[in-house]
Amino acid sequence: MHMGILTLHISLPGCRSLKEKRQRMGGLHERFGRNPAVAVCESGEHDRLEASEWTFVAVANEGPKVEALLGEIEDKIQRSVDGRVMEATREML
Known part of the structure; x- marks a missing residue:
């Protein structure tokens, strides 16, 4: 069993309220938490208001599958979130 952790630091320039922050993050927990191989939390x-940090934990039988899953998550977030990924760190366990 292989496990990987992806932590994203996201900048939300101009965000003025917690409600706006939630809207701009676009339901990451619901979207990625549906996959049984992924755990997600706002960490x-x-x-x-102008920043958010999210951590994703992915598990699979093979390391390359974990890497691919984390890469897919990062790509989707960069395309769909109304913010800018400032830092992405990955750790394989």
Whole structure:
């Protein structure tokens, strides 16, 4: 069993309220949490309006599958979130 952790730091310039922050993040938990091989949570920057931190944990039988899954998540977020990914870190366990 292989596991990977992807942590994304996202900038949300001009965000003025927690409601706007939730709308701009576009339901990441619901979208990616449906996959039984992925766990997702907002892991930081809870009190900052102009930033958000999300962590995704992926599990698979093979390391390349985990890498592909994390890459797919990162690509989808960069295309769909009304913000800018400032930093992405990956850790394979």
